[in-house]
Amino acid sequence: MALDVLYRGTPGHPLHPPLTDATIGAYSFATVAAVLSKVGIAEPEAATAWTLALIVGLIFSAPTAVTGFADWLRIERGTPPWRTATAHMLAMLIATAFFLVSIGAGYGEGIDGAVTDGAFILTLVGFLVLTVGGWLGGTLVFNYGMRVLNLVEEPASRATSPIPRPEEDAAER
Numbered sequence: 001m002a003l004d005v006l007y008r009g010t011p012g013h014p015l016h017p018p019l020t021d022a023t024i025g026a027y028s029f030a031t032v033a034a035v036l037s038k039v040g041i042a043e044p045e046a047a048t049a050w051t052l053a054l055i056v057g058l059i060f061s062a063p064t065a066v067t068g069f070a071d072w073l074r075i076e077r078g079t080p081p082w083r084t085a086t087a088h089m090l091a092m093l094i095a096t097a098f099f100l101v102s103i104g105a106g107y108g109e110g111i112d113g114a115v116t117d118g119a120f121i122l123t124l125v126g127f128l129v130l131t132v133g134g135w136l137g138g139t140l141v142f143n144y145g146m147r148v149l150n151l152v153e154e155p156a157s158r159a160t161s162p163i164p165r166p167e168e169d170a171a172e173r
């Protein structure tokens, strides 16, 4: 089995998309918790939830970025998908930086039950940039068909099988 299965997944089962669900889920939850904290609902638990969700999001960001980067390396440079993927990468790195700085700015008080104004604004901006990055990521999959096989005649047992199907490498973009 080729080693790249560990950071690219297999044809029909890429690793980056499911990891993005975990990362975006954690950051979205952190943003909701920050809003709840600011409007005074569920204090001080909302602020603690904000802190912990940001930590979870930052942890998931590492494998998400590595797997995305591995796919990006295989796109032909200078093409429209490459430009879109590069903009996506930049957006996601900027969003991650905002979340990192926001937890740095508000960690102590967040754990103690308050999201500071500065940390709140940084979280909101991070979420906005994350949304733009997610839009660009979706464009890569649903417009350019990246990592999509579209084998509609494939039997379900074979399509859902976790066993790599090297002969389908060629079908993947």
Ligand code: HEM
Residues within 6 Å of the ligand: 014, 015, 016, 017, 018, 020, 023, 024, 061, 064, 065, 066, 067, 068, 069, 070, 071, 072, 085, 088, 089, 092, 093, 096, 133, 134, 137, 138, 140, 141, 146, 147
């Ligand atoms: C926090 C980090 C990241 C998040 C949350 C994220 C999110 C996403 C999302 C939502 C998609 C669409 C997948 C789908 O609709 O199922 C996507 C696709 C993609 N992203 Fe990312 N991304 C991140 C980092 C990166 C980085 C750093 C790169 C490149 C260096 C990258 C390259 C790609 C590529 C090439 C695709 C096309 C599908 C694929 O190859 O799996 N991503 N990303």
